[in-house]
Amino acid sequence: MNYKSYLDQIPIFAKIGACADALGVETYVIGGFVRDIILNRPSKDIDIVCVGSGIELAQEVAKAVGNVKVNVFKNFGTAMLKDGDWEVEFVGARKESYNRDSRKPIVEDGTLEDDQNRRDFTINAMAIRLNADHFGDLIDPFDGMGDIERKIIRTPLDPDITFSDDPLRMMRAVRFATQLNFDIDADTFFALSKNAERLSIISRERIADEMNKMILAKNPSYGFKLLFQSRLLHQFFPEMVALQGVEVKNGRKHKDNFYHTLQVLDNVAEMSDDLWLRWAAILHDIAKPPTKRFHPKAGWTFHGHEDKGARMVPAIFRKLKLPMNEKMKMVQKLVRLHLRPIPLVKEEITDSALRRLLFEAGEDLERLMMLCRADITSKNERKVTQYLKNFDIVEEKLRIVEENDQVRNFQPPVSGEDIMEYFDLKPSREVGLIKDAIKEAVLEGEIKNDKEEAFALMIKLGDEMGLKAAK
Structure with missing residues (x-):
């Protein structure tokens, strides 16, 4: 099979082929780019292998393209350059052998066949020749094309x-x-x-x-x-493995939390490409195994799994070498809050409860509501429909309260600096108490979220503590 017509649409391939012929080295595009041509998938990374020096070939191609910069990695015998949106990596064909205690191979120069033998999968071992003779010919020794067809x-x-x-x-x-x-x-x-x-x-x-x-x-x-x-x-990831399984006691069983978690993950994936929201789905019930209890009347319970799960998140992220930054904190927040919207559908729910969720969720409210919707995995379609309608009601209540009180990304209307300046204080316990009391008053709806009412409350609280205004 020949892919000349496809390669002709991407000018750099002709330049690579011409440089390879000038140097007298066999040269091929190989691996993922070839696979993605066949699968009709977009790709911007091009891997070039030549039976010779990949670094020397890259330097010649850079001149042909127009003196673009070549990044050389001598220890690996590779070089890389960019041509527009294309990122092209060059390497000499090689064969590899391994020591059992390391995945770092012992590398020697090799043939195209050696190089294809060392590839991970048949679909990644296909190569297309770039030399003028047989330009575009597919070399597929392991029937990668057939495996693509067979999936x-x-x-x-x-x-x-x-x-x-x-x-x-x-x-x-x-x-x-x-x-x-x-x-x-x-x-x-x-x-x-x-x-x-x-x-x-x-x-x-x-x-x-x-x-x-x-x-x-x-x-x-x-x-x-x-x-x-x-x-x-x-x-x-033994914590996730522990979710699997169903225990039966006195004829009562709980659902398999491993497969429930996977359904929640797929549900989130239908709504969002956000990697960290997907991680929140993976971890939202992670503490169910350690919090599982059986009560003769209530059956199986997992009380407090949201709080314990939130406490487990940092350790899991650290162990898996995931980022210990605001991404982790966002996942932790969603795990902790994922049950909070459920009771807010009740008619008797107070605005204070809504304000507190708005305050705690902050900029992650939409993510939280997506996670809550994804967490509905009942096979009873009527029940699912009702739950989703309930969340519509919750979101409308939250919208109205936020419109009136603006507490979603709450910033105290009176700062610690304001308190210290007014009462001539240094950082102290009193400053913290006044700040917390003002925050609680706003969330409880006792004062509006504005500076004038908060300042008046600050003076009142200071007076009750025996603090005097600075002169």
Whole structure:
């Protein structure tokens, strides 16, 4: 099969081919770019392999393109340049061997065949020739084209060796299967399970990177099911594994919180591409196993799982090497608040309760409401419809209260500096007490959220504490 007509639409390929011919080296575009041509997926990353020096070829191509900058990585024998929106990486063909205690290979110069042998999956081992003779010809020694047609993830060589050599490839197998909605070949999947414990030599950062790409797929639950069934998930995320299972006591059972969580995740994925909202879905019930109790009358309960779950979030993020920043704090907030909107549908609910949710959710209110809607996973369609209508009511109540009181992104109408200046105080317990009392008064609706009423309350509170205005 020949892809000349496709390559002719992207001028840099002709320049790479001409430079390769001038240097007398076989040169190919390989890997993900070729796969994505066949799958008709957008791609901006081009991997070039040549039977020779990738760095030398990159430098010649840079001159042909117009003296663009070449980033050289001598330790890896690679070079990279940008041409418009295209990011092109060059490397010499190589063969690899591995030490069992490391995923870093021993690298030697090799042929195209050697280079294709070392690729992770058949769909990533296809190459297209760029030299003038046979320009555009597809070289597909492992029937990657057939595996694309069959929608199969399969390793080019023995999967047991492929995964033992570089265990990160096991995470990549699941990630590609999830992104492409492909099956994993039976022998390849068996090797995942057999080598699962080899993930211990992979850094958590690399695992998290693959997992995040999987979580951003259209149906991320598929990936988690593969991770669970292969026991890969057990190696790095036991808290999520603990959600799986149903316990029956006195004829009463609870739902399987693992599969419920996956349904919530898919529901969120239909509404938003926000990675961290999807993480909130993954973690919203994470504390149900440690809070599970059985009561003869009430049955199974998970009291306080939202608060305990919020306390678990930082440790999970730290262990998985996820960012310990405002993203983590947002996930923690959503986990803590995910049950709070439910009782707000009641007619007798006070504006104070609405104000407090607005204040606590702040700029994440829309994310919180999406999570709450996604958390409705009943098979009873009538019940689902009723719950969604209830959340419509809650959102309207919140909108009205916010319109009147403006407490969603609450900033105290009187600051600590205002209090210290008026009473000639240094930072102290009294300043904190007055600030907290003003905040509570606004949230309870005792005063409006404006400076004049807050200032009057500040003077009253100070007087009750025996504080005197500065002269």
